[in-house]
Amino acid sequence: MESLQTHAPVSAETLAQSFEEADVHVVDLSGYREEDWITFGLFWTMCALVFLQFFTRYVMNDSYAWTEELATYCLMAIVFIGSSMCIRQNRHIQVDFLYRYLPAGFARVLATVVDIVRIGFLGYVSILVFQYIRMVGNEPMTTIGWPKSIVYWLALAGFILMTFRAAIVARDNWRQGYSILERPEVYDGTGA
Numbered sequence: 001m002e003s004l005q006t007h008a009p010v011s012a013e014t015l016a017q018s019f020e021e022a023d024v025h026v027v028d029l030s031g032y033r034e035e036d037w038i039t040f041g042l043f044w045t046m047c048a049l050v051f052l053q054f055f056t057r058y059v060m061n062d063s064y065a066w067t068e069e070l071a072t073y074c075l076m077a078i079v080f081i082g083s084s085m086c087i088r089q090n091r092h093i094q095v096d097f098l099y100r101y102l103p104a105g106f107a108r109v110l111a112t113v114v115d116i117v118r119i120g121f122l123g124y125v126s127i128l129v130f131q132y133i134r135m136v137g138n139e140p141m142t143t144i145g146w147p148k149s150i151v152y153w154l155a156l157a158g159f160i161l162m163t164f165r166a167a168i169v170a171r172d173n174w175r176q177g178y179s180i181l182e183r184p185e186v187y188d189g190t191g192a
């Protein structure tokens with residue numbers, strides 16, 4: 001049986017010092033971009049809608065049906081706009097196993113092709129989403145008379161942001177001479 005460890009009581013001075021140290025920390029929000037704040041706002045809007053759905057269903061026993069639909073649409077916008085954050089930070093799932101065994105020159109060419117294909121794909125999907133918005137027009141949502149195109153405009157904004165961020169990542173990869181695929185250890189902080 002494992003013995004329980006006892007901890008010495010924390011002195012008042014030590015506790016006060018820990019609070020003083022906490023006051024010294026500077027909050028740096030410079031790493032966040034527009035899509036981060038939009039996603040943050042959409043996330044908390046979705047949370048409020050889900051809470052309202054829960055409250056009206058289980059506490060008032062009379063659910064507001066529109067809350068579920070709007071929460072679903074918020075989730076869709078979070079996914080598409082939030083994906084641009086992942087592209088900007090190189091956080092999407094990537095397979096870099098092959099790059100460990102390729103010659104450096106060929107790996108560089110292949111990584112550049114991946115960047116170009118990603119930009120092309122996201123740009124093409126942006127065009128397709130725009131065409132879809134034009135086809136859907138002002139078709140109303142199921143429970144509210146708002147047009148569904150609002151959701152698709154948010155998805156289009158997400159794809160445009162993803163395309164833009166992918167172009168910036170490709171430019172940065174070209175300038176530094178490697179990408180996360182070729183040298184993942186540089187991006188996760190374990191390497192030089």
